[in-house]
Amino acid sequence: MKLAFIGLGAMGLPMAKRLLEAGHEVSGFDINQQQLEHFAKAGGQVASSALEAAQNQSLVILMVVNAAQILNLLFEQRLADVLAKAACIVSCSTVSANFAQALEVQLEAKGLRLIDAPVSGGIVGAKAGTLSIMASGKKGVFEEIKPILACMGKNLYFLGEQCGKGSAMKGVNQLLAGVQLAVAAEAMGFAAENGLDLKQVYEIISNSAGMSWMFKDRVPRMLEPEPIVASAVDIWPKDLGIVLETAKDASYPTPIASLVHQLFQMTSNAGWGKEDDSSIVKLYETLSNTKIKNLSKENEI
Amino acid sequence: MKLAFIGLGAMGLPMAKRLLEAGHEVSGFDINQQQLEHFAKAGGQVASSALEAAQNQSLVILMVVNAAQILNLLFEQRLADVLAKAACIVSCSTVSANFAQALEVQLEAKGLRLIDAPVSGGIVGAKAGTLSIMASGKKGVFEEIKPILACMGKNLYFLGEQCGKGSAMKGVNQLLAGVQLAVAAEAMGFAAENGLDLKQVYEIISNSAGMSWMFKDRVPRMLEPEPIVASAVDIWPKDLGIVLETAKDASYPTPIASLVHQLFQMTSNAGWGKEDDSSIVKLYETLSNTKIKNLSKENEI
Numbered sequence: 001m002k003l004a005f006i007g008l009g010a011m012g013l014p015m016a017k018r019l020l021e022a023g024h025e026v027s028g029f030d031i032n033q034q035q036l037e038h039f040a041k042a043g044g045q046v047a048s049s050a051l052e053a054a055q056n057q058s059l060v061i062l063m064v065v066n067a068a069q070i071l072n073l074l075f076e077q078r079l080a081d082v083l084a085k086a087a088c089i090v091s092c093s094t095v096s097a098n099f100a101q102a103l104e105v106q107l108e109a110k111g112l113r114l115i116d117a118p119v120s121g122g123i124v125g126a127k128a129g130t131l132s133i134m135a136s137g138k139k140g141v142f143e144e145i146k147p148i149l150a151c152m153g154k155n156l157y158f159l160g161e162q163c164g165k166g167s168a169m170k171g172v173n174q175l176l177a178g179v180q181l182a183v184a185a186e187a188m189g190f191a192a193e194n195g196l197d198l199k200q201v202y203e204i205i206s207n208s209a210g211m212s213w214m215f216k217d218r219v220p221r222m223l224e225p226e227p228i229v230a231s232a233v234d235i236w237p238k239d240l241g242i243v244l245e246t247a248k249d250a251s252y253p254t255p256i257a258s259l260v261h262q263l264f265q266m267t268s269n270a271g272w273g274k275e276d277d278s279s280i281v282k283l284y285e286t287l288s289n290t291k292i293k294n295l296s297k298e299n300e301i
Numbered sequence: 302m303k304l305a306f307i308g309l310g311a312m313g314l315p316m317a318k319r320l321l322e323a324g325h326e327v328s329g330f331d332i333n334q335q336q337l338e339h340f341a342k343a344g345g346q347v348a349s350s351a352l353e354a355a356q357n358q359s360l361v362i363l364m365v366v367n368a369a370q371i372l373n374l375l376f377e378q379r380l381a382d383v384l385a386k387a388a389c390i391v392s393c394s395t396v397s398a399n400f401a402q403a404l405e406v407q408l409e410a411k412g413l414r415l416i417d418a419p420v421s422g423g424i425v426g427a428k429a430g431t432l433s434i435m436a437s438g439k440k441g442v443f444e445e446i447k448p449i450l451a452c453m454g455k456n457l458y459f460l461g462e463q464c465g466k467g468s469a470m471k472g473v474n475q476l477l478a479g480v481q482l483a484v485a486a487e488a489m490g491f492a493a494e495n496g497l498d499l500k501q502v503y504e505i506i507s508n509s510a511g512m513s514w515m516f517k518d519r520v521p522r523m524l525e526p527e528p529i530v531a532s533a534v535d536i537w538p539k540d541l542g543i544v545l546e547t548a549k550d551a552s553y554p555t556p557i558a559s560l561v562h563q564l565f566q567m568t569s570n571a572g573w574g575k576e577d578d579s580s581i582v583k584l585y586e587t588l589s590n591t592k593i594k595n596l597s598k599e600n601e602i
Contacts, residue, residue, distance in 0.1 A: 097495055120509055120510060132505070134505070160496075160497075165496065168495035168496075169502065169505060172497070172506065173509050173510060175484070175487065175491060175511070176484060176488050179480065179481075179484045179557070180513055183476070183477060183480045183557050183558075186555055186556070189553060190472065190548060190555065193548070193551045193553040194466070194472070195469075196461075196473070197460075200458070201470065204433070204435070204456075204458055204470060204474070207456065208433055208514070209421060209474060209477075209514050209515060209518075210474040210477030210478045210481070210514070211513065212512065213509070213510050213511070213513070215477065215513075243491070246495065250495065251589070252491055252494040252589045253588050255487070256480070256484050256557065256560060259556060260557065263556065288552070289552070290553065
């Protein structure tokens with residue numbers, strides 16, 4: 001199949017590679033020249049602009065940073081005007097439910113079809129093609145592009161016939177995951193402050209009612225002196241910001257997510273925004289007298 | 302073995318029964334007459350007072366509500382004066398790390414030995430003998446009573462030679478579990494507000510980064526109209542209160558646990574304290590325009 005892929009960043013590039021590996025013909029664009037070179041090496045057709053990549057395409061996947069970039073591409077750079085008739089746009093970025101819902105209306109007015117399909121699973125999932133894809137939009141369109149989605153994701157969820165439901169589902173996941181990451185840091189600091197063996201705490205919690213997926217995944221990196229950046233701190237002020245925006249639109253109260261949004265914003269502002277998101281533990285270290293990272297070599301998990 | 306068991310409540314009675322089933326000779330006391338009758342039926346020796354139960358015993362297990370009850374029993378009712386020489390006291394109640402540490406010093410002055418051994422796993426775990434027991438105190442004493450603990454718990458963790466470490470570990474677990482229960486309610490309300498199918502949300506989150514043990518365990522009860530009380534709301538203002546007290550003693554900041562303590566206090570004050578702790582979802586229902594419970598019969602999991 002022939003399609004366009006716009007946004008070949010940390011997530012987009014491995015997702016596009018999966019499509020190339022499956023034999024699809026992908027025309028791609030990104031503002032980062034280095035990413036385009038990686039894409040070309042993997043067999044991708046490098047376009048000179050997003051507009052050129054999208055020209056006459058019946059399917060375009062957008063994996064850009066935010067809603068503003070989506071609007072810029074579709075309406076300022078005018079991608080929406082050069083796509084094939086009744087083309088399908090798959091938006092994989094994390095956006096608010098309201099934005100996705102409004103975008104569907106705008107695109108329908110131009111005879112275009114939107115699938116709101118944010119993803120979960122990070123860079124690891126993108127590389128392995130094991131992402132969770134939370135899709136919403138017209139059922140028929142979803143069924144049509146399912147083989148394409150299946151190249152990138154293992155769990156394909158259909159959330160409903162209205163765009164926005166996929167983004168809302170992503171919001172539910174980010175709300176939980178963000179809070180559970182932050183509270184893992186709060187709890188590990190509490191454990192260190194009380195002189196507990198942090199490796200033992202990790203083992204006990206992994207088998208107790210306090211267990212969460214984020215605890216099991218991030219705490220080992222919290223204890224490392226300089227973990228690799230698997231997912232950056234700065235994702236959280238952004239993603240929890242979208243959750244709060246969606247909640248505000250619905251007058252729904254989110255006291256816990258609001259607090260945790262603030263904690264991630266503080267962590268970013270303190271200078272750790274580009275670090276691995278397990279670095280929220282540094283906020284607790286800094287605001288207490290507790291050493292959590294690298295307390296002893298034996299604490300490495 | 303011959304021992305005393307004080308506090309035959311929702312947790313204590315099934316724990317004592319496990320000891321009786323294993324063939325131990327247990328002298329027990331509780332202020333609730335009905336609980337004593339159940340205990341007698343299971344083969345326990347009913348004492349007329351805590352003091353009588355403890356008389357000349359070398360081992361006494363305390364499973365009472367809080368630190369005040371422990372102090373009352375040991376020093377006002379004078380249990381500490383009638384136990385056998387060098388007797389071992391196993392405290393299974395949830396208390397602050399500082400309290401357990403100070404109690405050890407007080408008991409040592411009387412030639413008595415304390416094991417600080419809070420438990421996790423709820424009534425289900427108490428009945429099945431599959432509790433997690435987080436013990437601290439003298440290693441030799443712990444080894445001595447290990448066969449007794451093994452009748453009640455499946456996972457026996459030794460946290461260190463100083464009383465208080467076990468209670469601190471329990472605090473780490475309650476901090477995480479309490480926050481993860483509350484945020485599960487916040488997230489399910491957010492999902493309902495956005496018109497998502499709550500059963501599908503449950504399935505997706507159970508396999509996503511947002512997963513927690515509490516989410517998987519409590520969300521089905523959040524969706525039921527009137528779930529059985531497996532663990533009451535009122536446990537959380539108490540247990541998170543102990544976490545906050547321990548953190549305050551150490552000048553350690555707990556912004557998330559502090560907020561969630563308030564949310565559970567509000568849930569209790571609003572009249573749902575004796576209900577199943579999944580009823581924190583009613584706080585979110587009440588403070589938004591969202592119906593979460595029993596949205597439709599299909600939402601039952």
